[in-house]
Amino acid sequence: MLNFDYHNPTHIVFGRDRLQELDQLVPKAARVLILYGSGSVKKYGTLAKVVAALPGRTLVEFGGIEANPRFPTLMQAVAVVRQEKIDFLLAVGGGSVMDGTKFVALAAKFPGEKPEELLFHGFQFVPQDEALPLGTVVTLPATGSEMNNGAVISYQNGKYPVLSPLVFPRFSILDPTLTFTLPPTQVANGVVDSFIHVVEQYVTYPTGALFQDRTAEGILQSLIEIGRKTIDHPEDYETRANLVWNATMALNGLIGAGVPQDWSIHMIGHELTALFGIDHAKTLAIVLPAMWQRRRAEKGDKLLQYAERVWGIRQGDRDQRIDLAIERTRDFFESLGIKTRLRDYGVTADRLEEVIAGLAAKGLTALSERQDLTLDGCRRILQDAL
Numbered sequence: 001m002l003n004f005d006y007h008n009p010t011h012i013v014f015g016r017d018r019l020q021e022l023d024q025l026v027p028k029a030a031r032v033l034i035l036y037g038s039g040s041v042k043k044y045g046t047l048a049k050v051v052a053a054l055p056g057r058t059l060v061e062f063g064g065i066e067a068n069p070r071f072p073t074l075m076q077a078v079a080v081v082r083q084e085k086i087d088f089l090l091a092v093g094g095g096s097v098m099d100g101t102k103f104v105a106l107a108a109k110f111p112g113e114k115p116e117e118l119l120f121h122g123f124q125f126v127p128q129d130e131a132l133p134l135g136t137v138v139t140l141p142a143t144g145s146e147m148n149n150g151a152v153i154s155y156q157n158g159k160y161p162v163l164s165p166l167v168f169p170r171f172s173i174l175d176p177t178l179t180f181t182l183p184p185t186q187v188a189n190g191v192v193d194s195f196i197h198v199v200e201q202y203v204t205y206p207t208g209a210l211f212q213d214r215t216a217e218g219i220l221q222s223l224i225e226i227g228r229k230t231i232d233h234p235e236d237y238e239t240r241a242n243l244v245w246n247a248t249m250a251l252n253g254l255i256g257a258g259v260p261q262d263w264s265i266h267m268i269g270h271e272l273t274a275l276f277g278i279d280h281a282k283t284l285a286i287v288l289p290a291m292w293q294r295r296r297a298e299k300g301d302k303l304l305q306y307a308e309r310v311w312g313i314r315q316g317d318r319d320q321r322i323d324l325a326i327e328r329t330r331d332f333f334e335s336l337g338i339k340t341r342l343r344d345y346g347v348t349a350d351r352l353e354e355v356i357a358g359l360a361a362k363g364l365t366a367l368s369e370r371q372d373l374t375l376d377g378c379r380r381i382l383q384d385a386l
């Protein structure tokens with residue numbers, strides 16, 4: 001097991017009918033900015049319930065945070081923060097709203113002239129020692145943003161990770177019933193995004209980390225068990241509650257502590273979203289099968305473990321088992337209604353060099369758990385994903 005620090009300060013408030021507890025969670029004298037997306041929280045009544053649960057505070061609303069939240073939109077929110085002397089941020093929405101709110105928390109306290117600089121620290125923490133406090137009300141289980149220290153922000157033609165221990169939410173309300181209104185494709189996205197968060201921290205190379213491996217396998221098996229069911233029966237509380245908690249645990253640092261991590265599928269996926277507007281989770285479902293085919297030697301031992309423990313594959317030689325595990329995984333994504341090839345989204349071979357150029361422009365030229373995945377390797381993976 002590798003050395004690690006583990007600290008997660010987010011207070012999780014899980015279950016039905018917990019929204020009114022916002023009154024205890026948000027400071028009484030706070031000047032609160034409530035941030036939300038394109039309107040689902042208005043349409044389905046969540047925003048009204050949030051407002052009703054916060055009597056006595058000064059409340060200001062900022063709507064219109066788009067999927068894959070954009071820097072200029074978030075800077076408009078920062079202007080509102082300054083104008084209204086806001087001292088607490090409340091995100092009500094999915095990963096995009098939570099991530100956008102985290103960025104606003106940092107940008108509002110950015111000490112320099114150009115908050116764009118927050119975007120260019122890669123997987124290092126941003127060098128800043130102050131941020132506004134924030135809480136979240138989650139309406140889409142997928143990203144784990146409700147219990148982690150990361151955000152992904154769209155800027156010009158790219159998507160940029162922004163990490164800081166200051167942006168762990170103070171609290172996150174996870175009421176599975178708030179997610180019942182999600183369209184099936186967003187639920188499927190949530191299952192696939194969570195699944196791939198786990199494998200980016202698990203399908204690397206063995207380090208004898210029994211807790212992390214067994215927990216990762218448990219989350220994967222849970223997602224396989226409930227994935228189709230929670231799409232078909234959106235108001236089955238127990239099933240949806242399991243999606244919500246598995247999604248959170250998939251990316252809150254627990255299974256990633258002390259083990260190598262990859263994140264190549266995400267880095268290539270981010271380019272596909274930025275260039276072609278494909279939903280985040282769908283880009284990952286496109287890249288994963290091709291990534292594992294190409295990286296079967298480097299990831300072989302963990303792929304065999306995954307094949308056996310997650311899918312029960314015990315027959316055949318090493319290559320046959322790995323092939324079958326990749327096929328099962330692709331079939332699982334497709335069974336949720338998520339297409340797994342670039343051509344399914346209208347992306348053709350002549351566009352692949354733009355993806356490579358995007359990776360190169362961000363310096364993402366040595367990806368993977370061993371930093372040995374070159375641009376040429378990424379090009380081959382993309383060709384296989386056509």
Ligand code: NZQ
Pocket residue numbers: 036037038039040041044065066067068069093094095096097099139140141142143144145148150151152159178179180181182183186189190193251266280
């Ligand atoms: O904008 P509104 O109107 O709210 O509609 C949203 C949006 O159109 C809708 N929606 C959300 N909750 C709903 C609902 N519709 C009906 N009922 C509800 N209860 O769903 C659509 C998608 O929302 P979005 O927040 O964009 O989806 P998701 O949660 O999948 O977030 C994706 C973003 O998270 C980033 C991605 O890059 C992407 O920008 N990620 C963040 C991570 C993190 N912070 O750790 C890790 C991830 O790997 C990921 O990269």
Ligand code: ZN
Pocket residue numbers: 143193197266280
């Ligand atoms: Zn993701």
